[in-house]
Amino acid sequence: VQLQASGGGLVQAGGSLRLSCAASGRTVTSYAMGWFRQAPGKEREFVATISWTGRTTNYADSVKGRFTISRDNAKNTVYLQMNSLKPEDTADYYCAAAQAGFTPTTPKQYNYWGQGTQVTVSS
Numbered sequence: 477v478q479l480q481a482s483g484g485g486l487v488q489a490g491g492s493l494r495l496s497c498a499a500s501g502r503t504v505t506s507y508a509m510g511w512f513r514q515a516p517g518k519e520r521e522f523v524a525t526i527s528w529t530g531r532t533t534n535y536a537d538s539v540k541g542r543f544t545i546s547r548d549n550a551k552n553t554v555y556l557q558m559n560s561l562k563p564e565d566t567a568d569y570y571c572a573a574a575q576a577g578f579t580p581t582t583p584k585q586y587n588y589w590g591q592g593t594q595v596t597v598s599s
Contacts, residue, residue: 477502479590481571486596487561495556497571497590504528505549508574511556512583513567514592520570524556525579534579539565561597568592 483495497509510525524535524545533545544557554571570593572586580586 477504477507477573477588479571479573479588481569481590481593484569484593484595486598489561489563489597489599491561491597492557492559493561493595495558495569495571495593495595497554497556499552499554499573503549503552504554504573505552506575507587508576508579509545509547509554510572510574510580510586511545511554511569512572513565513569513595515567518567520583522581522583523569525581526554527579528577532579534581558595561595563597563599566595566597568594 478501480498506528511523512520514520526533526545542560547554571590573588574580574586
């Protein structure tokens with residue numbers, strides 16, 4: 477499975493961005509999908525995850541109510557809509573796929589990773 481994340485950029489605080497993660501090489505319709513982020517000098521942290529059916533989602537407390545994860549299995553793509561962005565959301569964002577029937581929240585539970593897409597939120 478190859479994952480390609482895109483959609484990052486520079487945005488002012490309070491703005492919005494939509495990240496996309498396109499999968500290739502194998503369909504990920506039976507995989508849980510997640511987004512993580514890593515700021516300079518910090519560990520990679522969980523942001524959001526969605527079950528393979530799309531019916532179950534889980535979010536980090538820091539993004540609840542602001543971020544929304546979704547997936548389009550017909551397009552083999554997962555999205556992260558980020559609203560009300562804050563400077564502390566600045567990080568490289570990574571998408572990942574897990575061969576799991578639940579919604580994993582730790583990096584070690586994921587089998588495949590995409591490259592990061594940079595998000596910078598200015599104050």
